[in-house]
Amino acid sequence: MRLVLVGTSHHRAPVELREQLFVSAAENRELVERLAGAVADAEAVVLSTCNRTELYLAHGDDEAAQARAFAELTALAGLAESEIAPALYTLTDEAAALHVFRVAAGLDSLIPGEAQILGQVRGAYEAAREADTAGPVLHRLFRQALRVGRRVRTETAIGENPASISSAAAELAERVFGSLEGRRILVLGAGKMSDLATVNLISRGVDSVFVANRSVERAERLARRFGGRAAGLDAVDAELENADVVVASTSASGYVLSAEQVARAMRTRKGRPIFFVDIAVPRDIDPAVNEIDGCYLYDVDDLERVVEESVAGRRGEAVRAEAIVAEEADRFRDWQLSLDVVPAIASLRALAESIREDELARAEGRLGSLSPSQRRAVESLTAQIVNKLLHPPTVRMKEAAAAADGVLYADAIRHLFALEDDDHSARKPRK
C-alpha cells in the first residue's frame, strides 16, 4: 500500500482558493466515500480547515490515487487543471507521513503550536472512521499523528504562551488573579474587539459581565450575548469598585477612564487588584493608572509585544518539536516497510499450521489411545516446534523490511516454500 497526499495550504494558496477548496463537515463524508469508492480497496481521509485542504489516500497504485485526488480538488476549485496545479502539492509515503505529523504538531500552522489543528486532525480521522474509509494504513497514520500532536505539546513548550492579543490579555489577567473563575469583567465599549476579548475571558471562567457604552442599546445587545448587564458610561464609577478586569475599546477621542477615577475606586476596594486591557486606539484609559498600587494596565502595543515574544518562543520550541516529528516519521516508515513482508509471513505461518494439522490428522489412528491430557501435550509440542522454526525467519524478514530489502526476502520465502499467493487462508503449497 502506498500513501499519497494531495492538497494545498496557506503556504501556497491565497485565501480565495482556500475558500473554494474548503470541505465542510457535511461534505466531508461524501468526499471520502467518493475517493475510497473510486479506486478499488483505497483508503481516504480529508482534512479541511481554513488554512488547508488535504486529501490522504492509501492504495496499491499511487498514480491512480494521485490522479483521483487531483481531479477532486480541481472539481472543488472549479478551475482548469493548469490553474490549480501550481497551488497543489503531492507527497507520498514517508514524506506524506512527516507532513501530517507536522500538521498535527502545529508546526505547519501560521502560528507554531496552535492548539486548534489537533482537534481538526482528530475530526478528519473520525469522519473517515464513520464513513469506514480509513483502512490499516490511514488508521495507523492518523492515530500516530494524534499521538505526535500530544507528544509535542507535552514534551515541548510550543503551545504554552498566547498567540493572539485576546489570549495574551486573558493570560496576563490570570497572572494577576490566578483562576478567572467567578471574576467580574467590566467592558467599556461594545465593538468587535471588546467582544473578542470578552469571549476569551469568559472561556476561562469569568462569569459576570457588565457592559458600559455611550449607546446603552448597543451595550445591552453585547451584554445579552454574555448573559450580563448593561448601562451607560456614567455607571462606570460604581462598577469599577467591583470589577476585576476592565476591557476598554470605545471609539472615544479622549480618555474614558482617568487615573483619579481609578484611584478613588481603589480606596474602596481595600487593595484588591484590577487588570486593565485598553485595546482602543486612541487609548481609553489614562496611562497613569498603571502607576496606582494594585492596578495593571496593558494597551494594544504592550499586548502585541507580549504576543511577538511568545510566538518567537514558540519558534524556538519548534526545533525540539521537529525532532519528535522526525522520530515518529521514521517509526511510521519502518512500519510501512514491514507491510511488504507481512503477507509473506502470514502465508508461511498458514502453510506451517496446515501441515501441522494435516500430519496430526494422519496420525490420528496411532494417537487414538492417548488420554486427553496426552493429546493436549502432543498438540502443544507440535505447535511449539512450528513456532520455534518460524521465529527466526519472521524476525529476519521484519528486520530486512526496515532496511528496504523486505520485498526480496518475501519473494525468496514465497519461492522456497512454494507459496501460491499472499492469501494466508491458502492451505496448500504449489505442487
Add this chain to the structure above:
Amino acid sequence: MELAAILFWPALAGYAEAALAYLGDSVRPGRLARFAIWGVRLGWLAQTGLLAAQAAREEGFPWGSWGGSLNLFVWLVVGAYLVWGCRSPFRLLGLAVMPLAVALFVVAWAAGGAGSHTRSELGDVFLAFHVGFVLAAFAGFTLAAGLAGLYLWQERRLKRRAPDVLRQRAPSQEALDRLTARTVAVAVPALTLGLAVGVVRLALEGGGFDALMVAALAVWVAYVGFLFLRYEAGWRGRRTAYLALAGIALVIASLVPVSHF
C-alpha cells in the same frame, strides 16, 4: 567517619545541584526544573538522615549550638519549600531559597553543627521545644520573605509590561499575596509557642530578660502587627510584601547578632 558527617555531603550536593539547576531554569525554562526539584528532594532526604543520625548519637538536644540550630533551620526551610516547590509555578521560589540554603548549610557545617560531633548545650525538653518552635517560625518568615520577593519581582515585570512576562512560569500575584500572609499566620503561632516555652523555662529555672529575649519579642510584635494590618486593616499586595521583607530584615538585624556575638 560518622554517618552524620558522611550524609552532609550528599545533602550539600543535592542542594547545590538544585540551586544551579534553578539558576539555569530561570535563564532557559525547561527540563532543568525537574533536576532542580529532584536535587531538593534528595538533598532534603540526606539532611533528614543527617539529623536523625545526630539525634541518635547525642543524648540531649543535638541542635542547641548556633551551628546546630542553623542546620535544623535549613532543614525546616527546605522542608517547607518542598510543600510548594513541586508545583511548577512556584519553581522560581527555589531560585531564592536554594542558594540561601546552600550557604547556610555550609556555614552550619563550618560551625560544627552539621557534623557528627555536635555538642548539646541544651539538655532539657523545654529547650528542645523552644528552639524547635522558634526555628520553625523563622523558617516560615524566611519563606514568606521569599514569596514577597517573588511578588515584587513579578509586579515590577507586569508594571513594566516586559514582553517576556509570560515566558517564566510563576504563581499569580493574588496567590503570592495570600501565601505570604498565610505563611506568616502559621509561623506567628509557632513563634508564640516557642517564646512561651522559653518564658516558662525562665520562670522555673530563674534568670532575667536579656537582649536576645527583647529582640525575639520585637520580632513577635512586628509579625503580629503584620497579621493585624493584613487581616484587619485590609493591607494587600505591595505593602504586605514590603512588610514581610522588613520582618525578615528585622530578624536578621536584631536576633542574629544578639544571639551569636
